Amino acid sequence: MSIHKEVKKVTTNTLLKMKANGEKISMLTAYDFSFAKIFDAAGIDVLLVGDSAGNVIAGYETTVPVTLEQMIYHAQCVVRGVSRCLVVVDMPFGTYQSNSDIAVASAIRIMKETGGHSVKLEGGEEVIESIKKIVSAGIPVMGHLGLTPQSIYKFGTYNVRAKEELEAEKLKHDIKLLEAAGCFAVVLEKIPAALAKEVTASVSIPTIGIGAGGDCDGQVLVMHDMLGINSEFKPRFLRQYLNLEKQIDVAVKQYVADVKSNDFPNESESY
Ligand code: KIV
Numbered sequence: 723m724s725i726h727k728e729v730k731k732v733t734t735n736t737l738l739k740m741k742a743n744g745e746k747i748s749m750l751t752a753y754d755f756s757f758a759k760i761f762d763a764a765g766i767d768v769l770l771v772g773d774s775a776g777n778v779i780a781g782y783e784t785t786v787p788v789t790l791e792q793m794i795y796h797a798q799c800v801v802r803g804v805s806r807c808l809v810v811v812d813m814p815f816g817t818y819q820s821n822s823d824i825a826v827a828s829a830i831r832i833m834k835e836t837g838g839h840s841v842k843l844e845g846g847e848e849v850i851e852s853i854k855k856i857v858s859a860g861i862p863v864m865g866h867l868g869l870t871p872q873s874i875y876k877f878g879t880y881n882v883r884a885k886e887e888l889e890a891e892k893l894k895h896d897i898k899l900l901e902a903a904g905c906f907a908v909v910l911e912k913i914p915a916a917l918a919k920e921v922t923a924s925v926s927i928p929t930i931g932i933g934a935g936g937d938c939d940g941q942v943l944v945m946h947d948m949l950g951i952n953s954e955f956k957p958r959f960l961r962q963y964l965n966l967e968k969q970i971d972v973a974v975k976q977y978v979a980d981v982k983s984n985d986f987p988n989e990s991e992s993y
């Protein structure tokens with residue numbers, strides 16, 4: 723008899739079936755064991771070990787400095803907390819853009835060293851050789867189009883992408899390339915809802931939106947944003963489900979007061 727509880731794991735095939743059946747996909751970022759465990763138990767379908775770790779964990783201004791070692795560490799922590807979710811691990815800047823051999827070597831390291839189930843990388847035609855090679859190695863790939871934060875210095879701002887015809891046409895072309903290359907899903911970040919609706923209908927693989935309207939096949943948010951840990955960040959697309967920053971502030975102030983007043987620990991909290 724197995725000591726492991728039987729759970730129906732989410733796979734890349736599950737996501738394809740969910741799209742075909744019109745069932746929406748829920749995805750959240752996670753960077754550590756404790757939150758991954760809570761999110762997995764709460765019924766999230768996909769956990770993304772995002773390179774947004776660079777912003778919300780490390781405090782960098784952009785995701786550009788994030789390293790493969792850092793992503794591997796976060797992914798290892800998340801995987802230990804998961805029993806049901808599909809875990810997607812972001813490939814950080816510099817680990818797949820320059821050459822498809824480096825890309826496949828980076829993806830193999832992520833898979834072997836973390837136990838994650840798939841990788842995500844940003845871009846369309848420019849990185850298609852890398853995607854093909856990673857998929858050929860048997861590693862599931864999630865694409866990422868629209869606002870691709872690793873290219874922030876090319877874009878100059880985090881504004882909505884593909885509002886102009888030329889960029890919208892490129893995105894329509896790119897998503898077809900990603901589908902043909904074998905991606906199992908694509909994140910669409912900060913693009914007009916009408917464009918997201920059109921490209922979602924044009925492919926058989928699921929689209930996961932963030933700031934891309936309600937017609938994507940699923941939605942993703944950064945956990946710190948939706949839990950209100952970083953309450954200064956309030957983009958239009960964000961729904962904040964908690965104000966954890968405020969709640970933590972109240973709790974920590976109370977703890978400080980209790981320690982200072984010698985109220986904590988009391989007798990029942992002592993041995
Ligand atoms: O790194 C990340 O958190 C992401 C999401 C914003 C999709 O790529």
